[in-house]
Each structure stands twice: as structure tokens, then as C-alpha cells.
Amino acid sequence: MQIKRLRLSGFKSFVDAADLRIEPGLTGVVGPNGCGKSNLLEALRWTMGENSPKSMRGAGMDDVIFAGTDARPARDFAEVSILAEIDGGETEVVRRIERGAGSAYRIDGRDVRAKDVALLFADAATGAHSPALVSQGRIGAVIAAKPAERRAMLEEAAGIAGLHVRRKDAEQKLRATEANLARLDEIMSDQE
Numbered sequence: 001m002q003i004k005r006l007r008l009s010g011f012k013s014f015v016d017a018a019d020l021r022i023e024p025g026l027t028g029v030v031g032p033n034g035c036g037k038s039n040l041l042e043a044l045r046w047t048m049g050e051n052s053p054k055s056m057r058g059a060g061m062d063d064v065i066f067a068g069t070d071a072r073p074a075r076d077f078a079e080v081s082i083l084a085e086i087d088g089g090e091t092e093v094v095r096r097i098e099r100g101a102g103s104a105y106r107i108d109g110r111d112v113r114a115k116d117v118a119l120l121f122a123d124a125a126t127g128a129h130s131p132a133l134v135s136q137g138r139i140g141a142v143i144a145a146k147p148a149e150r151r152a153m154l155e156e157a158a159g160i161a162g163l164h165v166r167r168k169d170a171e172q173k174l175r176a177t178e179a180n181l182a183r184l185d186e187i188m189s190d191q192e
């Protein structure tokens with residue numbers, strides 16, 4: 001997967017719509033302290049489904065919405081779009097949050113669940129918790145990780161994290177079907 005464009009509107013310090021084209025090769029983001037470099041990485045992780053406000057450096061998820069300054073009023077929503085090349089085609093993933101109303105996701109204009117977005121990125125061997133996204137302080141966390149956490153990182157890097165989610169879904173469906181079959185057996189033996 002290659003991310004080709006990041007578009008932000010009302011996300012943290014990016015109050016005005018901002019478009020970042022990411023060309024092939026190495027991309028560097030430079031700027032003075034506090035100009036919003038880390039906010040860009042957070043916007044990527046947030047759109048991929050990050051749901052911990054703490055890891056977005058906020059108290060609640062609404063804190064990702066532009067909070068206002070002396071010169072500009074706060075916004076009521078934030079929206080981030082990732083345009084990525086996946087399996088040879090272009091896919092756009094959008095996450096939008098409205099103050100007090102939570103988040104909604106879209107893939108290529110279709111309303112989808114957070115889980116669909118997580119699966120899309122997991123299958124492309126990335127995601128909100130991908131070890132490829134290294135934020136400040138994360139290197140220490142990788143070194144200190146427990147074996148099970150490290151295994152999850154390796155599985156994510158290997159692109160098999162999505163399979164675990166599907167396996168869990170399949171197991172749930174299997175259990176529900178088994179319960180239905182048992183119920184059917186009971187009804188049939190009652191009628192005999």
C-alpha cells in the first residue's frame with residue numbers, strides 16, 4: 001500500500017482544509033516546534049481507526065476537533081481523508097467526527113463500519129497500530145513490549161492481523177449456528 005494524499009479539515013491545528021500529496025520516495029516534514037508535524041501522523045492513525053483519545057494526546061475523541069484560538073472559533077467537526085494505492089487501484093478512506101456525535105467512516109464514498117476500515121488496512125499490512133508508524137516515545141515502547149505484544153506487531157507487519165479478526169467472526173457465527181441446531185433438535189424431538 002502506498003499513501004498518495006492526506007487531506008485534513010478541522011483536525012487539531014489544521015483548521016483550514018489542507019492537502020498533502022505524498023510522492024514516491026522519502027518524504028520529510030519539517031517545521032518549528034508545535035507547528036503540527038505530529039498531528040499529521042496522528043491524523044493518519046486516527047483515520048485508520050485509532051480509538052484511544054490518550055494516544056491522540058487528548059482527554060476525549062472530540063479533542064481532535066479544532067478547539068479554536070483567540071482569532072478563530074472552534075469547529076464542530078473534523079474530517080481526514082487518506083487516498084491510498086491498494087492492490088493496483090486507488091481507494092479513499094474518510095473518517096469524520098462531529099462534536100458530541102462520534103465518528104463515521106467512508107470507503108470510496110460508501111458508509112462503512114470502523115471494522116471494515118481496520119480490515120482494509122490490516123490486509124494491506126498496516127493500520128492504526130502498525131509498527132511502521134513510529135511516533136515520539138514509541139521506540140522505547142517497542143523495546144519494552146512483552147512477547148505477546150511483540151508478536152502482535154510482527155503479525156501486523158506480516159499482514160495477517162486481519163485474519164485473526166475474520167477467524168473471531170467465523171467462530172462467533174459457528175457458535176450461533178451450533179446453538180440454532182441444538183434448538184432445532186429440541187423442537188424436533190418435542191414433536192416426535
Ligand code: ATP
Nearest residue numbers: 012013033034035036037038039063064065066067
Ligand atoms: P514538536 O516539534 O514540538 O514535536 P509538532 O510540530 O509535532 O511539535 P504537534 O505536536 O503536531 O507539533 O502540534 C501541536 C499543536 O497542535 C499545538 O500548537 C496545539 O495547540 C495544537 N493543537 C492540538 N490539538 C488541537 C486542537 N484540538 N485545536 C487546535 N489546536 C490544536
